[in-house]
Amino acid sequence: xxxxxxxxxxxxxxxxxxxxxxxxxxxxxxxxxxxxxxxxxxxxxxxxxxxxxxxxxxxxxxxxxxxxxxxxxxxxxxxxxxxxxxxxxxxxxxxxxxxxxxxxxxxxxxxxxxxxxxxxxxxxxxxxxxxxxxxxxxxxxxxxxxxxxxxxxxxxxxxxxxxxxxxxxxxxxxxxxxxxxxxxxxxxxxxxxxxxxxxxxxxxxxxxxxxxxxxxxxxxxxxxxxxxxxxxxxxxxxxxxxxxxx
Numbered sequence: 661x662x663x664x665x666x667x668x669x670x671x672x673x674x675x676x677x678x679x680x681x682x683x684x685x686x687x688x689x690x691x692x693x694x695x696x697x698x699x700x701x702x703x704x705x706x707x708x709x710x711x712x713x714x715x716x717x718x719x720x721x722x723x724x725x726x727x728x729x730x731x732x733x734x735x736x737x738x739x740x741x742x743x744x745x746x747x748x749x750x751x752x753x754x755x756x757x758x759x760x761x762x763x764x765x766x767x768x769x770x771x772x773x774x775x776x777x778x779x780x781x782x783x784x785x786x787x788x789x790x791x792x793x794x795x796x797x798x799x800x801x802x803x804x805x806x807x808x809x810x811x812x813x814x815x816x817x818x819x820x821x822x823x824x825x826x827x828x829x830x831x832x833x834x835x836x837x838x839x840x841x842x843x844x845x846x847x848x849x850x851x852x853x854x855x856x857x858x859x860x861x862x863x864x865x866x867x868x869x870x871x872x873x874x875x876x877x878x879x880x881x882x883x884x885x886x887x888x889x890x891x892x893x894x895x896x897x898x899x900x901x902x903x904x905x906x
Contacts (some may be wrong), residue, residue, distance in 0.1 A: 709736030726756035791864035810897035866901040
C-alpha cells in the first residue's frame with residue numbers, strides 16, 4: 661500500500677478524470693451507499709480525499725479519512741484547504757494503517773467507507789485484520805461500503821480496451837498477486853475469493869453481506885454499447901455489509 665508514497669501524484673491525476681469508468685464507479689458506489697446526511701463517517705484508504713470530500717458535500721456530519729500513505733494524506737489535507745483556511749471544518753485526515761490492531765476511535769462511527777482497500781491485503785491475515793479494523797470503529801448496526809476488485813474477475817480475459825478507455829490495466833505477477841498499472845505508476849494488488857472476504861467479515865461481526873455489480877445510470881445508457889465488453893467481465897465491484905447489532 662506504500663506504493664502510493666512513490667508516485668501517488670499519477671494516481672491522483674487519473675482518479676479525478678471523468679471517464680466512462682468513473683461513471684460506472686461512482687454510480688453504483690453512491691447508489692449502494694444511500695443518504696449520508698448527518699452521519700459520522702470513517703473513510704478508510706482515503707487516498708487524496710476524493711471520496712471524503714464528496715461525503716461532506718453530501719451532508720455528512722463529519723468525516724475522518726485514513727490512509728497508510730503519508731503522501732496521500734498530505735495531498736488530501738492540501739485539497740481541503742482554500743486560501744489558508746479549511747474548506748470543511750469537520751473533515752480530518754490521519755496516516756493510519758488499516759491493519760493496525762491498536763487504532764480505535766474514541767466513539768465508533770455510523771458508517772465506514774473504503775474505495776480500494778481489500779485488494780491491498782497481501783495475505784488472508786491482512787484482510788482479516790482490515791475487517792477487524794473496520795468493525796472495531798463502527799457502531800453496532802452501522803454499515804460498511806467498499807469498492808474493490810471483483811472476486812469473479814478473470815484476469816486472463818483482460819480486454820485491451822481497458823487501457824485505451826479507462827487509463828489503467830493489470831499485469832500478472834504471481835497470482836493471487838497482480839500489478840495495477842496507471843501510466844508508469846504501479847501498485848501491487850491481491851485477488852481474493854468471495855469466501856475469503858465473507859469469512860473475514862463474518863468473523864469481525866458483520867452480516868447482511870452483499871455484492872453489487874456495476875451498472876450504468878439510466879441517464880448514461882448512451883455508454884452501454886461501448887462498455888458492454890467491460891460489463892461482461894468487470895474488474896471492480898461494490899461490497900456492503902452491516903455490523904451485527906448484537
